[in-house]
Amino acid sequence: MVEMDIDSKIKCLRTDRGGEFNSVEFNEYYREQGIKRHLTTAYTPQQNGVAERKNRTLMNMVRSMLSGKNMPKNFWAEAMKWSCYVLNRCPTSSIEGMTPQEA
Numbered sequence: 001m002v003e004m005d006i007d008s009k010i011k012c013l014r015t016d017r018g019g020e021f022n023s024v025e026f027n028e029y030y031r032e033q034g035i036k037r038h039l040t041t042a043y044t045p046q047q048n049g050v051a052e053r054k055n056r057t058l059m060n061m062v063r064s065m066l067s068g069k070n071m072p073k074n075f076w077a078e079a080m081k082w083s084c085y086v087l088n089r090c091p092t093s094s095i096e097g098m099t100p101q102e103a
Contacts, residue, residue: 010033012035012037013030013036013038015039016048061087062076062079065083
């Protein structure tokens with residue numbers, strides 16, 4: 001889906017060492033498609049800085065919303081959905097002239 005969206009072939013995929021990325025089927029798919037694998041060191045989220053910063057931003061937004069309005073933690077999922085919605089409609093320096101939702 002990504003390759004069709006950007007009209008370009010994926011050459012390398014960086015993932016953590018989570019089980020979902022290390023299955024036999026996934027390894028075979030990498031090999032068949034000619035995709036290089038780059039596995040980060042276990043327990044070092046610093047090596048995947050962009051994703052980790054975005055996760056931290058989302059979590060900070062969720063905690064801020066819930067504590068700011070004294071909401072119970074069972075509203076966590078709704079706060080996360082709203083945080084994603086807002087962030088996808090905010091300009092970012094990595095995309096010139098459009099929002100992530102537009103891109």
